[in-house]
Amino acid sequence: MTTKQYVNNLAENSKKAARSLRTADISIRNKVLKKVATDLIANSNAIIQANQKDLALAKTQGLSEAMLDRLALTESRIAGIAKAVQEIASFADPLGQILSSTVRDDGLQIEKVSVPIGSILFIYESRPNVTIDGAALCLKSGNAVILRGGKESAFSSAALATIFRNALNVEGLDENAVQLVENSDREVINELLKCEGLIDLVIPRGGEGLIRTVVENSRIPVIKHYKGVCHIYVDASANVDEALAITLNAKTQRPGVCNAMETLLLDEALGKNQILRFFDSMKLAGVTLYGCEKTCQIRPVINSIAESSYDTEYLDLKLSVKIVSGVKEAMDHIEKYGSGHTEAIIAESETAQQAFVSGVDSSSVMVNASTRFADGGEYGLGAEVGISTDKLHARGPMGVESLTSYKWVLNGNGHIRG
C-alpha cells in the first residue's frame, strides 16, 4: 500500500465514522468512555509493558529527562488517565444544545443547534496520556479523530488506542471513530493535510516548527497551539506585596509550561527601591534575569538582554525584564513581542487596568492574578484539548465545546419565501 492509499483509507474511514457519530446518542458515547476507563485499569500491565518498549528505545536515543518523564506510564498515571476519561463521561452533552432560538412573525422557527465538527486530525507530542484524552474529548463531542502522536510514544499509544477501539466496537460504534497513525513518516502528515472534504479540522500541538509546517501545507482549517511568551506588567499603582507574590508564582510554580511568565515589565515610577525587591525575589528563587539597559543600571550584575531576544519562551528559571514608562509602553512591548497567549497587569488603578484589558490582544488577560491560571481546568472547562493561540473558532483553553460546530434548523409549516 502506498502512503497515499494508506492516508486515503484513514481519511475515508474517519469521514464514514464521523457520519455515524452524528446520530450516536449521548448514552452510548458515555458508555464507551466508561468502558475505556475500566479497561485502562484492567489492562495496566499490558500498557506498562508497551510503554517500557518506548522508554527503552527513547533512552538509547538520548531523550532528555523531562521528555522521558512525560513519556513514562505507571499504574498511578494510568489510573489518572482513567479518571480523566470518567470525568469527561460525566460532562453534559455538548451536542444538541440550542444556542439561539427565534420564532418569526410568520411562525417559522429558527434554531441554532450545536453539532459535531466531523473528522479531526490531532497531532501531538510524545505524551501517551494525550492519546486517550484526545480520543475521549473527540468522542464526547461526536467527532471522529485521527491521532498522530510523537513517534517516541508509538508502542504506548498503540496499546491505548487498541483499548479505545475495542470499547467502541463492543458498544456498537464504528471503531474508526478513533484511528491511530502508525506510520511516523512526515509524508503521512503532508498527505493527510491535503484531505480537505474528508477531514474537517487539524489541531497541531507541540513544537513550533511542526505547527508552522502544518499551517503552510494544510488545505484544512487549523487551530494552532503556538508558544506562550507571557508578560506581567507591574504598574506604579500596584500593591507591591501582591505583585511580588504573583510574579514569583507565574515564573517559578511550574516554569516549563506555556502559561508561565517569560517577561516582567516594571513601571519606572515604582522607583528604584521597589524595583529592586522584584530582582531580589527572583534571585532568591534561583531565577536568572536578562534585563534592559535601565535594569542593568539599577543592578549592574544582571545580564543584559539583546532587544531581539524579548520573544524568547524560556520554559525555564530564566526571565526577561524591561523597565517601562507606564502602561502604554508595556502594551507597545507586548504588541511587538507577545505571542497572544496570556498577559497580566498588576495595578490598583482602574484606568490602567481598563487600558490594559481592552488594549492587549491576547487570549487571556489577567488583572491582579497569575498567568498560571490560563488553563481549561482552572476555567472550569474540564479536560482541555490545548490552549489555542488562534482567534478563529476557539481562543485560549479549548474545552469539549470548542470541538463543536452548529447548524441552523428551521421548522416551518409550508413556508415559502415571498
Place this chain on the structure above:
Amino acid sequence: MTTKQYVNNLAENSKKAARSLRTADISIRNKVLKKVATDLIANSNAIIQANQKDLALAKTQGLSEAMLDRLALTESRIAGIAKAVQEIASFADPLGQILSSTVRDDGLQIEKVSVPIGSILFIYESRPNVTIDGAALCLKSGNAVILRGGKESAFSSAALATIFRNALNVEGLDENAVQLVENSDREVINELLKCEGLIDLVIPRGGEGLIRTVVENSRIPVIKHYKGVCHIYVDASANVDEALAITLNAKTQRPGVCNAMETLLLDEALGKNQILRFFDSMKLAGVTLYGCEKTCQIRPVINSIAESSYDTEYLDLKLSVKIVSGVKEAMDHIEKYGSGHTEAIIAESETAQQAFVSGVDSSSVMVNASTRFADGGEYGLGAEVGISTDKLHARGPMGVESLTSYKWVLNGNGHIRG
C-alpha cells in the same frame, strides 16, 4: 514599489489600524457609519460617473447581462446601500458582550468577552455594493479590512472606498481601517495570503476556482463561501400541496442564488400520480428537468442525467431529479453530492423529520420550508458577510457577530496558583 512592498504596506497598515480599532468606542464607530450613509447620497453623481467608466469597460469586454446588472449603480441603488449602512449603525454593539461569566470559590472572576478578530482580507465579486457592506460590517465589529473586489468594479469601488476612508478620517479614526487593493494582479492576493501575523482572517467569496486557490495558498485562516447544491427531499408522508408550493418556490423564486434548490429527491412511495404532479408543476414554470432512470420511466420525455452531474449548481431554471426509496437513500445522496449549504425535507412524519435533521450535515436544515430562507436577513442577523460553507468559527449566514472573536478576562485580587 515592488508587489511585495505594496502588499506589506497594506498588511502593516491594516494591523496598525486594527490595533487602534480595538479601543474605538461604539459611538465613534456608529458616527462613521452614519457619515458614510450621508456622504453616499451626497456624492451619488460622482459615484455614478465612476460606475459608468466600469460599465463602459465591461461592455467592451463582453460581460454577461447578469454581471452588468450586478455591476451597475443607480441613484436608487446607492440609496439602498446607504440604507444598509444606516441599518448596520443601528445594530447593537457586537463587542464587549459577556459571553460567559463565573466567579470561582476563591473569588477569581472569569469572563469570556467578545472582541474584534483584527485584520480581515475580504475578497469578493465585481459588486460595488459589497465594498460598502464589507467595510461597514468590519468597522461595526471593530475590524480593519483589506477589500479586494473584482477588477470590473475598480472605479466604482475606489469611489466608494474613498468616501468611507474620508469618513473615518473626519471622525478621527485611522483611515487604513478600510483599504482597497487597487492592483488587480493575482500576485497581490498570493502575497497577501502569506501575511500571517499581520492579517488574521481571509473571507473569499465568488468563483469556486478563486476560493480553491485561496485555500491552497493561504497560511491565514480562511472562511470559505463555496457553492450551494441545495436538495429538497419529499417524503411519502408529505402534504403534497405544501411540497409542490415549497419546491416551486425553492427552484423558481430566484434561481440564480446559492440557496435555490438544485436537486429534487422524491420518495418512490409517493406513487406515480403524485410524482407526476411535481414534474407538471416544474414544466409549467419553465424548468428543465434532468432525471434518474426511474424518473425517465415515469415520464420518458425528461432528459436523463449522468450520475456524475448530480453535484451541479445550475443557478438557472434547471433541476436534477432523483426518485429514492426513502429518507435513508435521500440522505446518502446528499452526503455524496451535497455541498453542505442547505437541504430541506418535506414530511409530516416526525420520525423522517428527525432522521433528516440529525443525519444531514449542512449549515441549514429545513423542515417543511423553502431552502430560499437560508439568508442572514431572513434569520434576523441583519446584513450578512455571506453564507459560510465551513464548519469552523462561522457556519451558514454570517452576521456581524461572526466577525468577532473573544478573550478571557480574569479579575483577581492577588490570586496565585497553588
